[in-house]
Amino acid sequence: MIFSILSLTPELSWMLIKVLVCIGFLMLLAPPLTWVERRGSAMIQDRIGPNRAALFGKIKILGLAHVLADGLKFFFKEDLIPKDANRSLFWIAPALAFIPALLGFAVIPVGRSFQVEGVTYHLSLIDPNNGMGLLYPLAIGGLAVYGVLVAAWSSNNKWSILGGMRASAQMVSYELGLGLSVLALFVAVGGYDPHEVILDQVEHGWFLWRQPIGFLVFFVCQFAETNRLPFDFAEGESEIVAGFHTEFGSMKFGLMGLTEYIHIIVASALIVTLYLGGWSIPFNGDGDRWPVLVTVASFLVKLLFMCWVFVWVRWTLPRFRYDQLMYLGWRIMFPLSLLNLVLNAWWITR
Amino acid sequence: MATLVKKIQLSWWDRLYFPSVLKGMWITWGHFIRQILTPTSKRFTIQYPEMKKEMPEGYRGLHELKQFEDGSIKCVACFMCQEACPARCITIEAEEFSDLNFTQGFEEKRPKVFKIDMLRCIYCGMCEEACPKDAIWLRKDYELAAYDRLSLNYGKWDLMNTYADTDGKPIQTESSELPPSPPRNFVTM
Numbered sequence: 001m002i003f004s005i006l007s008l009t010p011e012l013s014w015m016l017i018k019v020l021v022c023i024g025f026l027m028l029l030a031p032p033l034t035w036v037e038r039r040g041s042a043m044i045q046d047r048i049g050p051n052r053a054a055l056f057g058k059i060k061i062l063g064l065a066h067v068l069a070d071g072l073k074f075f076f077k078e079d080l081i082p083k084d085a086n087r088s089l090f091w092i093a094p095a096l097a098f099i100p101a102l103l104g105f106a107v108i109p110v111g112r113s114f115q116v117e118g119v120t121y122h123l124s125l126i127d128p129n130n131g132m133g134l135l136y137p138l139a140i141g142g143l144a145v146y147g148v149l150v151a152a153w154s155s156n157n158k159w160s161i162l163g164g165m166r167a168s169a170q171m172v173s174y175e176l177g178l179g180l181s182v183l184a185l186f187v188a189v190g191g192y193d194p195h196e197v198i199l200d201q202v203e204h205g206w207f208l209w210r211q212p213i214g215f216l217v218f219f220v221c222q223f224a225e226t227n228r229l230p231f232d233f234a235e236g237e238s239e240i241v242a243g244f245h246t247e248f249g250s251m252k253f254g255l256m257g258l259t260e261y262i263h264i265i266v267a268s269a270l271i272v273t274l275y276l277g278g279w280s281i282p283f284n285g286d287g288d289r290w291p292v293l294v295t296v297a298s299f300l301v302k303l304l305f306m307c308w309v310f311v312w313v314r315w316t317l318p319r320f321r322y323d324q325l326m327y328l329g330w331r332i333m334f335p336l337s338l339l340n341l342v343l344n345a346w347w348i349t350r
Numbered sequence: 351m352a353t354l355v356k357k358i359q360l361s362w363w364d365r366l367y368f369p370s371v372l373k374g375m376w377i378t379w380g381h382f383i384r385q386i387l388t389p390t391s392k393r394f395t396i397q398y399p400e401m402k403k404e405m406p407e408g409y410r411g412l413h414e415l416k417q418f419e420d421g422s423i424k425c426v427a428c429f430m431c432q433e434a435c436p437a438r439c440i441t442i443e444a445e446e447f448s449d450l451n452f453t454q455g456f457e458e459k460r461p462k463v464f465k466i467d468m469l470r471c472i473y474c475g476m477c478e479e480a481c482p483k484d485a486i487w488l489r490k491d492y493e494l495a496a497y498d499r500l501s502l503n504y505g506k507w508d509l510m511n512t513y514a515d516t517d518g519k520p521i522q523t524e525s526s527e528l529p530p531s532p533p534r535n536f537v538t539m
Contacts, residue, residue: 040382042385043381043382043385043386044378044381044382044385045381046381046384046385046393046394047385047395048390048393048395048397216368312375312378312379312382313375315378316371316374316375316377316378317371317374
């Protein structure tokens with residue numbers, strides 16, 4: 001075995017497999033998601049969407065070749081840096097946006113834990129009881145604003161800086177509602193580890209039904225966090241060109257685009273873990289009854305459905321105005337999440 | 351001047367937003383399902399190179415110089431179309447000819463050169479209306495593209511053989527009967 005040649009311990013090799021699979025999954029799911037977005041939006045708007053690119057000029061596969069063509073195009077385009085841009089920041093900005101987006105997935109369990117020969121294996125990158133729990137993806141999600149801000153600041157462009165400022169204000173405002181709605185969930189569970197949250201949901205039912213207000217707030221705030229329509233103020237084609245990535249080209253732009261979709265996947269994973277019962281299978285009290293792969297499949301189905309909801313909402317709702325966004329964040333989402341917290345606190349002490 | 355926007359007072363049900371959002375999502379879902387279940391040939395979009403639009407009655411496209419059954423040109427080089435043409439894209443040079451089979455010994459007139467510059471033509475159909483012999487017709491073909499300007503200067507042979515391929519033979523489609531018509535049928539993807 002390759003693991004014995006590299007003299008890896010079983011724990012280390014298990015970790016290695018998990019890292020490769022998880023990162024590979026995120027990287028491989030994001031490009032097809034662009035396809036889902038383009039074709040899905042076309043279908044929603046009674047169009048047909050991109051279907052012309054073909055592999056070797058023959059195999060059209062429903063326009064999936066466009067994903068490959070786009071990727072190739074990004075690699076071969078000239079990498080321009082504006083004259084007065086801050087070169088070093090301009091170079092690291094895409095990475096600053098990309099890496100936090102990837103990291104958020106680390107604590108999310110994609111299937112139930114299982115035991116082989118007395119050793120327990122967990123299907124999340126970081127094992128449970130690590131002391132960070134769900135605070136980790138929230139903190140990492142907060143870091144994502146730096147990618148946007150640094151990109152906006154370094155490109156020395158007024159549209160960029162407008163987009164970056166809006167994005168940062170929006171993310172900071174909506175993180176309040178986000179944090180508080182999750183807090184109510186922690187109160188109900190009595191712990192903040194994703195494994196505990198899922199096991200609690202296996203036992204008592206999904207939080208979607210137990211905390212609908214919390215779900216609503218969390219869901220809406222995730223749209224703001226991922227900078228998706230109806231809250232896409234970081235980009236806003238109609239007013240500030242492409243917003244924070246106006247000056248980015250070639251693979252830098254590709255990375256920015258990929259970041260958005262990885263954000264969607266991670267946000268969907270969070271929603272699934274927190275409110276849709278994670279890997280658990282509905283109408284099934286005992287979580288250990290199903291094989292591990294079935295639980296993984298259950299998680300994936302929920303995850304893909306949530307990703308589709310992100311696309312679906314984008315092509316349904318028009319954009320907000322900026323002051324409406326702030327109003328919604330501070331005067332509706334924030335009080336709602338507080339109310340939700342108080343209600344849940346009262347519920348458990350009752 | 352400032353425009354006063356009249357604010358509409360929404361009811362509390364409307365101000366909840368979520369019912370309306372769900373309604374909107376229901377509508378887009380309906381469109382999605384309907385579009386995805388519609389076969390390509392029945393969708394609004396016409397997938398151009400594979401499918402072609404049936405042009406409406408009275409559409410004016412590429413010109414055709416009509417022939418008699420024996421293949422001789424109907425045009426008598428009267429210059430009416432050239433005069434009527436607002437874009438001045440028709441060039442005619444007349445010639446006299448005599449052929450015992452057709453003209454019974456009389457001298458008759460026909461075009462030696464009949465050129466239409468397709469880049470100047472505005473497809474107004476005035477030549478068709480001006481023609482006393484019904485010799486020039488505008489057809490429904492619209493795919494007039496070329497890589498250089500010269501090849502869009504259609505000559506007499508081109509205009510007489512607009513039903514034909516570049517080798518002069520009629521275009522054969524699989525389902526065509528004589529006289530061959532250009533491929534205007536819908537081809538599904």
